[in-house]
Amino acid sequence: MAKIKVWDYLMDKINNDSAVHLTLVDPDPIKQTAQEAGIIAKYATEAGTDAFMVGGSTAFGILDETIREIKNQTDLPVILFPGNVAGISKYADAVFFMSVLNSRNPYYIIRAQLTGAQAVKMFDLEPISMGYLILEPGGTAGYISEAQLIPRNKPQIAAAYALAAQYIGFKLVYLEGGSGVDREVPLEMISMVSSLIDIPLIVGGGLETPEQVTAVVRAGAEMVVQGTFVEKTVLSDNGAKLTKIIKAMKKEAKAKSN
Ligand code: 1GP
Secondary structure: OOOOOHHHHHHHHHHHHOOEEEEEEOOOOOOOOHHHHHHHHHHHHHHOOOEEEEOOOOOOOOHHHHHHHHHHHOOOOEEEOOOOHHHOOOOOOEEEEEEEOOEOOHHHHHHHHHHHHHHHHHOOOEEEEEEEEEEOOOHHHHHHOOEOOEOOOOHHHHHHHHHHHHHHOOOEEEEEOOOOOOOOOOHHHHHHHHHHOOOOEEEEOOOOOHHHHHHHHHHOOOEEEEOHHHHHHHHHHOOHHHHHHHHHHHHHHHHHHO
């Protein structure tokens, strides 16, 4: 994609379609090769996803190749989703410059960011600040980032964190219970958070069906992330299931905005 601002692109999408679908690709050679990541990106693009997030809690060294293969297959923006300073690549367009607000370890709140900031500048990556909140069960992200997991039955804690994130100046709030988990973010928590904040809310983790994704949008999320499901399905069905999910999601978003 020519150098348009990724933030403007995402906000246009929210304003026009009322919801954004993000495909997360974990640059993990145990899951897929960089070439396979490129094919996943091709099918996800055809299925109607709006942008790619690339990153994960662990870094195994095929980040650059993965992004290059994705970029060979799609013109959609690639946004880094770094679990650590090793998650920065000069081949991406933007970076979710994020802080795990409910980590117990200052490293994941601000010190990794201190280490990575110069690289973001040097590689001319567009930083999009994001307050990142991890709830139970937490998955690998919760474990690695030493999060004090938000209890699933305490939506008011997530809402207070999200409001604090907005007041501090983060552009986005991301709420998730971990990648590949069997319990998605409770709808009551999404509703409470989204009704309190004015900045866009991203929700992800364990979303696999059109019903789940539409419910998340109906509850108030402006952006939805799917990673594991996309990695699991698109290479075998050429993106057929994902197409249905994204169609249902956009339809729900339009209906909600009318
Ligand atoms: C992880 O929320 C994302 O940060 C995506 O989760 O892999 O379960 O789709 P899944």
